Amino acid sequence: MKPTVHDIAREAGVSLSTVDRVLNGRADVRPKNAERVKTAVRKLGYVRDTNAANLAKKRRYNFVFVLPEGPISFVDTVAAAIREAADAQVTDRADVEVRYVNAADPHAIVKCLKSLDLGQLDGVAIMVPETPQVRDAVAHIKSAGAYVVSLVSDLPNSRCDHFIGIDNFSAGQTAGALLGKFLRKETGSILVTTNSMVARDSIERRYGLDEILSRDFPGLTALPTIEFHDDSKRIHETLERAISEHPELRAIYSMGSGNTAMLDALRDHAGEKNLVVVAHDLTSVTRQALVDGDVDAIIVQNVGHLARSALRVLRAKCDDTEIYEAQEQIRIEIVMRENLY
Amino acid sequence: MKPTVHDIAREAGVSLSTVDRVLNGRADVRPKNAERVKTAVRKLGYVRDTNAANLAKKRRYNFVFVLPEGPISFVDTVAAAIREAADAQVTDRADVEVRYVNAADPHAIVKCLKSLDLGQLDGVAIMVPETPQVRDAVAHIKSAGAYVVSLVSDLPNSRCDHFIGIDNFSAGQTAGALLGKFLRKETGSILVTTNSMVARDSIERRYGLDEILSRDFPGLTALPTIEFHDDSKRIHETLERAISEHPELRAIYSMGSGNTAMLDALRDHAGEKNLVVVAHDLTSVTRQALVDGDVDAIIVQNVGHLARSALRVLRAKCDDTEIYEAQEQIRIEIVMRENLY
């Protein structure tokens, strides 16, 4: 039988009230008695029944997700996953709200974070680039007693409670290894594209790619990263030029958002080149491209897992409960047409 | 505010007792009143608070896992994952026991299944091949009110409540696609090995492989499957012969257990051939082989996910709660050195 507070009281030779005061820090307790309670807790291996406690407290968890706004289809899939997870039983007692900010504007991000009702808030998951202002806002939220996790892109200098996402350096390595193996005996160059290198993600992926290519696939050269800042004309021109200027072009690695334009351009300009294509993130566009055979493989972080993990981690933090790391580890998945889900 | 049984009673104009009788089928209730309760439930969208109910009932869940015994390292990883999941908070209120049977002996399996204390049992997850006897035993367990899920290998003709595992046909397709893409412009043959084709898994994977090769990679031919029945000498000889007899050999696909022997043999006999190797299941052996570069990619079903999923599904069945399909979907993962976890 699991010990209860009653057992603790008996073991410690104090009353239930005192046990409660120690466990919940509700009033001054003489050090001697506090120590006896703590000893009894350790001795009996007491762990609070969070469900019963939540029942008694009528506990609700208030969580907010802050996502970048704009026409980024990956973010849409994340948002959908959050809503689905919030609806499912995974999140009893949790109210979750999704807010959007202009991620390119640190000021706007901070404004959004400052506008949170810290009295109500239990935790927030944020998916924005790190800036000093964001770092301060995170600290502010934490000082108010709420928990903060970063989602998808890490905020290494902010004191977040957890990071929910993949290691982008490894993701870049994985892409590089895939490209290298797909091009096994071939040599040539790889076109690397992204919407913007401002996002830390792309930078890290690029590092990972370069590292693995130079170490394991010296016959392959990655061309300088092309950024096309939501400009589909630019990607068309760039791709066209790259194909004509680089007859040795063998592959394309699309590192981040903006797959749509890249894939459109690819269809127009590279029909006969038979390029190997690796992209990131499973969206309706990349999904279709996989099915059509326009993309060979996609590097994926499962958005359902991201959403559920963020919620579980925030809850665990609120409950001061251990995080089940094995479950919260977001894996770098490789998806091809055959294991598409 | 979520409606409670009190709200239902008020809405239906009956007493709490009657609501309880209807909700838990505890006694005869006049049809008219039963209908009023059910209507109120629907109208208010009442859902039972399982945590509160479990608290009141002092509910415990009794689950048993039945795994194949013998020196199968994949099974060891599954068992470890089950124990880890059972220890973690994921499984409050659950007692889980792991039993081993000789999976090659249908009689032994049935004996094990019959020996379960059906009075205590709430659910069982079984990882054994399907036979008519097993099918009957499953039916027997179910008729006693316990739930049954199949783990890793499906029992399509038994009336299990759920299957926790991957689609092995798709897994074979995935392996085929990987091999095809790794060998992009090459032609030649692929050696296919397994410990035993008795297991349905291997058969399905082989079908998937053949399907994808003939459709998408006609230049590649899969040789007849070699079974080596726990005989490491046989795999050595076979591999040696295959390499000498098939100069066009390009790759090896190890479909199931027995990777150890296969990899040993590979190191001895195929040093200079530079074969592409795809195997199944992440064990200490395949993990090391990945790191050493002896294997190019591994098709994985995450054992932690398998274990947690089995437990969640069994609970959901016991609670008559909806299964969160998106979460329970076991993915066919592709693991290379770079995204190894």
Added chain:
DNA sequence: GCCTATTTGACATACGTATGTCAAGTCAAC
């Protein structure tokens, strides 16, 4: 040893559900 401030314990109530007892109510058949 007394006074006061602090600490403690006993008790009650609650959360949402389960389950039992027993008296009161309702119904159908005679």
Added chain:
DNA sequence: GTTGACTTGACATACGTATGTCAAATAGGC
């Protein structure tokens, strides 16, 4: 209209925890 069988409602208790009230116990300062 009465009987007996069935159905219902009121109430009590419980699960493990939280939280409040108030009187009693205790410690420390004198």
